[in-house]
Amino acid sequence: MTTTSPGAHAAAAASADAARTGAPAWGAVRRIARRAAVGTAALAVAASAVLVAPGMAHAADPTPSPSATQLSGKATLTLSPLGRGVVPQQGGLSAYVTLDNGTAAEFDGGTVTLSVGTAPLADRTALSAWLGGDRSGVELMTVGTTPMDPVPSGGSSPVLVQVPAADAQRAPGVYPMLASLNDPDGAITAPSVMIVSDPAQPQASVGVVVPITAGPLTTGLLTSDQLQAMTASDGRLTALLDAVAGTPAILAVDPAIPTAIRVLGSSAPADATAWLDRLTSLPNARFALQFGDADVAAQINAGAATLMTPLELSAYLDPSHFESGSGGATPAPTATPSLPDTKTLTGVPGAVRGIYWPFSDTATDKVLTTLRTADTTALTLVATGSTAAGASNATVPARARIAGSSVLLYDSAVSTQLAEASGATDPQHRGAPLAAATANLVFAGKDAAGAPLLVTVDRSSTMDPVGLRAAIEAAFDGATPATLASLESASPVDTTFAKTDADTARTAAFTALSRDEEALHDFSSVLDDPAVLTGPERGQILQLIGGGWVGDDQAWAAALAAHRAQTAKTLDSVRILAPSDLVVLSSGADLRFWVRNDLQWPVNVTLHASPDSPKLVVQPVTDVQASAASNTRTIVPVKARVGNGEVAISLSLKSPTGVSIGTVQVANVNVRADWEGFGLIALIVLVVAFLVLGVIRTVRRRRRRAATSAADAGAAEEQAQDAAVDAAPADAASPGAQDEPHDVESER
Known part of the structure; x- marks a missing residue:
C-alpha cells in the first residue's frame, strides 16, 4: 500500500475543505466609510451656519442615494445625533434625520420636525421604554423644522437638523429627542436622546470585549487566498486590528485564524504572517474563543461533557514548508522535518485560559455547570438580559456568580447597540445606536456605584472598521478602562437565570453534525492516515456552528445542508x-x-x-x-x-x-x-472418433501406396519389353547383319 505524503495531505485537505465562503469586500466598505466621513465634515460646515440662525436647517444631501438593499415594504425614519448625542459645552447639537424608503413607490417627502423633552428621563427603565416607542409621560418641545425632498423607491435621504444651544444647554441628564415626518398615512417618527454630561459624576469602570473572528466559514481553516485577502491593507482582519489598536479593548480571538497562518509554514502570505506578528505585539488583554468561535451552548445542550477541540491537523501540513536552512546556503539533506503539533498550531499568543463566551442569551445552568465540571477555573461571559438581575434593562456589575459558577456579566442593551453601530457604514445611521449606548452607560455608571461594568461589541459578520472604532470609543468615553484582571478580581454578586430555554435549532444541528462525524470517523479506517478526513471534518463542524452565522439563518441552513450532503457523498465514495x-x-x-x-x-x-x-x-x-x-x-x-x-x-x-x-x-x-462432465464425454468421443478415422485413413493410404508401387513396377517392365521389341527391326536393317537372327536363335 502506498502511503500518501503529508505534503499531499495538505493539498488534499485544501481540496476536501473547498472554500464556499469568500472574504468580505472590506476595501469597498472602507472606501464607503471614508466618503461618509468626508460627507460628515461637509455637513458639519453646514451645521455651523445653523448656529448663526438656530431656527434654520439644511439638507445634508439634496440628491437621495439609491439603496441596494431589498425593499422592506415600509418607509423608516432614523434620528442620529452627532457626537453620540452628547451636548458640547456652550453649543448646540446637530443630528441627522434619514428617511429610508423601502416601499415600491416614491415617498413624497414633507417637513421634518425635531423635538426635545422638557425634562430628563428618570432611569434606564424609562430610557428603554422611550427608545422602544412608549411616549407616555414625556412632554416635548419643538426646536426646529426642515423640509425633506421626495425619496424614490429604495432610496435613502438624510437631512441635518439642530438642537439650538439655548435648548441644548440644560441641567445634566438624558433627554428624550424625537424626529417626525408628516406622511399622508400619518407621521413617521424616530426616537433618540440628547445627553448633557454631569462633571460631578464619578467615572465608571468599563471593560469592552471585541471578537477577532473571520466571519462565517464552511471550511475548517481559511485558505491561503482567503488569508491574503483578509490580511491585506483593506482586509477584514486588518480592519479589526486597526479598530482595536491603541484602545484598551479586551480581545476574544478565534484560534482558527492563527492556526490557518501557522499550518502554511514558509508558504504563508507575507501579509498574514505580519498580521499574526502584529496581533502578538498588541498590549491588549485577550482570551481564546472556541476554535471557529464554535457554539458552546449547542454542544453542551446536545449532551457533550467537554467542548469539541480540533483533531490532528497533519492534513494541512506540507513538510517542505517547515524545512530549515541557514542563510542562503542550500541545506544538506536531512530527515523529515519536525512538524508542529496541534497545541502549537492552535495557540493564541498571550491568551488568558479558562474564559468562555457562549452566544448571547444561550447560557443556562446546564452550560455553566458543565463548563465548571470540565474546568474548575471556568469564567463564563453571560448577557445580563438572560439573568433575573438584568431584567428590564437593569444595571448589573460585571462580576457575578450563578449557581456556584463564576461569570462575567456584559450589559445586553449596550452590547446590542454597540454591535449595531459597528455594522453601520455611515454616520447617518451609526449615530442612533451610539447615542442609545452612551445614554445607557450614563445610567449604568450611576447604578454600579463604582463596581466595574462589562460590555461587548457582539459578534457580527458585517462589522465596518470605522463603525467598530466608533463603538469602542463610545464605550470608553467618560469611563475608566477595566482590565480583564480587575473584572475577574471584583467582588461577585449572586443572581440566577431568568430563562432556561435552550436554542433547539442549533442543538439539533450540532447533534446531526456529530452523528455524521462519527460515521465518517468509522469510515476513515479504510485509509492509511485517517486524519486526512477526520481533521478537516472536525474543523468544518466547528466552523459551521460558529458565531459568524448568527443572524443569517437562511445562509446557515444552506451551509449545513451542503455539508451534510457532502458527508453522505464521502461515505458512499x-x-x-x-x-x-x-x-x-x-x-x-x-x-x-x-x-x-x-x-x-x-x-x-x-x-x-x-x-x-x-x-x-x-x-x-x-x-x-x-x-x-x-x-x-x-x-x-x-x-x-x-x-x-x-x-x-x-x-x-x-x-x-x-x-x-x-x-x-x-x-x-x-x-x-454438469456441463463439464457432458463436455468431457463428448470430447473423449470426438478424440476416439478422430483416432479411428486417423487409423483408417493411414491404412487406406498405405494400401494405395502399395498398389501404386506395384502398378508402377509392372508398367516399367512392360516399357522395357516394349523397348526391346522396338529395337529389333532396327538391327536387322543394318548392313552385314542379315544372318544374325539365325545366330541368335541358335544361341537360344
Missing part, C-alpha cells in the same frame, strides 16, 4: 459496482467484481462474499487495495458442487477495523457445473 449476471460452467472458476474508490487516496478494504446456496462454494474474504479515483478489479475464486441452478452471492465491503463500507450488492450466478 467507496463501494462495489453493481455486478452483471454470471454463469459458471465448470467445477472451479474465478468471478470478477469491481470496487469503486472516488477518494483521492488509496483505500484498504475486504470484500466479503456469501452465497445463498450450497451449490456454490465461494471464497468468503478477499483483501482489496483500491487505487485512488479509479475502479479496481477483484477476483473471487468459486467451486461448484453437484447440481445446477441459480445462486445469489451477497457482496459487501468492510474496513480493516470491521466497519461496513458502502451498500451490499448481489451477484446472480447461474451454475451449470
Whole structure:
C-alpha cells in the first residue's frame, strides 16, 4: 500500500475543505466609510451656519442615494445625533434625520420636525421604554423644522437638523429627542436622546470585549487566498486590528485564524504572517474563543461533557514548508522535518485560559455547570438580559456568580447597540445606536456605584472598521478602562437565570453534525492516515456552528445542508459496482467484481462474499487495495458442487477495523457445473472418433501406396519389353547383319 505524503495531505485537505465562503469586500466598505466621513465634515460646515440662525436647517444631501438593499415594504425614519448625542459645552447639537424608503413607490417627502423633552428621563427603565416607542409621560418641545425632498423607491435621504444651544444647554441628564415626518398615512417618527454630561459624576469602570473572528466559514481553516485577502491593507482582519489598536479593548480571538497562518509554514502570505506578528505585539488583554468561535451552548445542550477541540491537523501540513536552512546556503539533506503539533498550531499568543463566551442569551445552568465540571477555573461571559438581575434593562456589575459558577456579566442593551453601530457604514445611521449606548452607560455608571461594568461589541459578520472604532470609543468615553484582571478580581454578586430555554435549532444541528462525524470517523479506517478526513471534518463542524452565522439563518441552513450532503457523498465514495449476471460452467472458476474508490487516496478494504446456496462454494474474504479515483478489479475464486441452478452471492465491503463500507450488492450466478462432465464425454468421443478415422485413413493410404508401387513396377517392365521389341527391326536393317537372327536363335 502506498502511503500518501503529508505534503499531499495538505493539498488534499485544501481540496476536501473547498472554500464556499469568500472574504468580505472590506476595501469597498472602507472606501464607503471614508466618503461618509468626508460627507460628515461637509455637513458639519453646514451645521455651523445653523448656529448663526438656530431656527434654520439644511439638507445634508439634496440628491437621495439609491439603496441596494431589498425593499422592506415600509418607509423608516432614523434620528442620529452627532457626537453620540452628547451636548458640547456652550453649543448646540446637530443630528441627522434619514428617511429610508423601502416601499415600491416614491415617498413624497414633507417637513421634518425635531423635538426635545422638557425634562430628563428618570432611569434606564424609562430610557428603554422611550427608545422602544412608549411616549407616555414625556412632554416635548419643538426646536426646529426642515423640509425633506421626495425619496424614490429604495432610496435613502438624510437631512441635518439642530438642537439650538439655548435648548441644548440644560441641567445634566438624558433627554428624550424625537424626529417626525408628516406622511399622508400619518407621521413617521424616530426616537433618540440628547445627553448633557454631569462633571460631578464619578467615572465608571468599563471593560469592552471585541471578537477577532473571520466571519462565517464552511471550511475548517481559511485558505491561503482567503488569508491574503483578509490580511491585506483593506482586509477584514486588518480592519479589526486597526479598530482595536491603541484602545484598551479586551480581545476574544478565534484560534482558527492563527492556526490557518501557522499550518502554511514558509508558504504563508507575507501579509498574514505580519498580521499574526502584529496581533502578538498588541498590549491588549485577550482570551481564546472556541476554535471557529464554535457554539458552546449547542454542544453542551446536545449532551457533550467537554467542548469539541480540533483533531490532528497533519492534513494541512506540507513538510517542505517547515524545512530549515541557514542563510542562503542550500541545506544538506536531512530527515523529515519536525512538524508542529496541534497545541502549537492552535495557540493564541498571550491568551488568558479558562474564559468562555457562549452566544448571547444561550447560557443556562446546564452550560455553566458543565463548563465548571470540565474546568474548575471556568469564567463564563453571560448577557445580563438572560439573568433575573438584568431584567428590564437593569444595571448589573460585571462580576457575578450563578449557581456556584463564576461569570462575567456584559450589559445586553449596550452590547446590542454597540454591535449595531459597528455594522453601520455611515454616520447617518451609526449615530442612533451610539447615542442609545452612551445614554445607557450614563445610567449604568450611576447604578454600579463604582463596581466595574462589562460590555461587548457582539459578534457580527458585517462589522465596518470605522463603525467598530466608533463603538469602542463610545464605550470608553467618560469611563475608566477595566482590565480583564480587575473584572475577574471584583467582588461577585449572586443572581440566577431568568430563562432556561435552550436554542433547539442549533442543538439539533450540532447533534446531526456529530452523528455524521462519527460515521465518517468509522469510515476513515479504510485509509492509511485517517486524519486526512477526520481533521478537516472536525474543523468544518466547528466552523459551521460558529458565531459568524448568527443572524443569517437562511445562509446557515444552506451551509449545513451542503455539508451534510457532502458527508453522505464521502461515505458512499467507496463501494462495489453493481455486478452483471454470471454463469459458471465448470467445477472451479474465478468471478470478477469491481470496487469503486472516488477518494483521492488509496483505500484498504475486504470484500466479503456469501452465497445463498450450497451449490456454490465461494471464497468468503478477499483483501482489496483500491487505487485512488479509479475502479479496481477483484477476483473471487468459486467451486461448484453437484447440481445446477441459480445462486445469489451477497457482496459487501468492510474496513480493516470491521466497519461496513458502502451498500451490499448481489451477484446472480447461474451454475451449470454438469456441463463439464457432458463436455468431457463428448470430447473423449470426438478424440476416439478422430483416432479411428486417423487409423483408417493411414491404412487406406498405405494400401494405395502399395498398389501404386506395384502398378508402377509392372508398367516399367512392360516399357522395357516394349523397348526391346522396338529395337529389333532396327538391327536387322543394318548392313552385314542379315544372318544374325539365325545366330541368335541358335544361341537360344
